[in-house]
Amino acid sequence: SQTIHQWPATLVQPVGSPLSLECTVEGTSNPNLYWYRQAAGRGLQLLFYSVGIGQISSEVPQNLSASRPQDRQFILSSKKLLLSDSGFYLCAWNPGTGQYEQYFGPGTRLTVT
Amino acid sequence: QKEVEQNSGPLSVPEGAIASLNCTYSDRGSQSFFWYRQYSGKSPELIMSIYSNGDKEDGRFTAQLNKASQYVSLLIRDSQPSDSATYLCAVKGRTGGFKTIFGAGTRLFVKA
Numbered sequence: 001s002q003t004i005h006q007w008p009a010t011l012v013q014p015v016g017s018p019l020s021l022e023c024t025v026e027g028t029s030n031p032n033l034y035w036y037r038q039a040a041g042r043g044l045q046l047l048f049y050s051v052g053i054g055q056i057s058s059e060v061p062q063n064l065s066a067s068r069p070q071d072r073q074f075i076l077s078s079k080k081l082l083l084s085d086s087g088f089y090l091c092a093w094n095p096g097t098g099q100y101e102q103y104f105g106p107g108t109r110l111t112v113t
Numbered sequence: 114q115k116e117v118e119q120n121s122g123p124l125s126v127p128e129g130a131i132a133s134l135n136c137t138y139s140d141r142g143s144q145s146f147f148w149y150r151q152y153s154g155k156s157p158e159l160i161m162s163i164y165s166n167g168d169k170e171d172g173r174f175t176a177q178l179n180k181a182s183q184y185v186s187l188l189i190r191d192s193q194p195s196d197s198a199t200y201l202c203a204v205k206g207r208t209g210g211f212k213t214i215f216g217a218g219t220r221l222f223v224k225a
Contacts, residue, residue, distance in 0.1 A: 032211045049212060100145045106156055107156045
């Protein structure tokens with residue numbers, strides 16, 4: 001069966017510090033991968049998605065970036081965090097191949113102070 | 114107009130009642146429709162997928178799709194306090210590759 005991992009689970013970072021969140025998927029090959037952010041009490045905002053290694057599509061221009069160095073690894077980064085970057089960061093995957101269900105990881109709760 | 118719209122709620126129903134959650138979408142060519150449940154502080158969990166007009170039942174959950182009217186609904190029969198959560202509607206449109214558009218969610222409270 002497939003499993004998706006995210007770490008860390010929670011993070012408190014000062015404004016201006018860097019960020020690196022990691023997501024890995026087990027039990028599948030060549031998944032589509034997604035990063036979402038959910039602000040408190042709000043809906044899901046798609047940040048990036050990837051259909052393959054090194055292929056990143058950005059949905060919202062901001063101070064975040066994403067990379068996919070391996071087939072089942074997706075990384076979200078920032079060089080300098082802003083207060084507005086606080087939120088619940090969710091990684092998701094889907095099998096591709098004409099299937100569109102997305103399966104979410106446990107999430108990382110980021111607080112920028 | 115938002116691409117996927119849901120009433121934010123909260124929707125409050127007594128235990129044992131039927132909870133009805135609704136969602137409308139703007140892209141008439143949308144192909145795939147999903148319902149997710151999100152407990153407070155947790156990540157969304159897929160509970161139903163529906164692709165064709167009509168009803169699809171899975172246990173206490175029934176998804177209903179009407180493409181002509183561009184709405185999809187989720188019925189929860191015999192609602193339990195454990196069903197209290199935010200329910201997200203998601204739609205795969207005609208375009209956009211593998212992107213799915215999520216609604217903002219409807220909060221459901223089931224009162225014991």
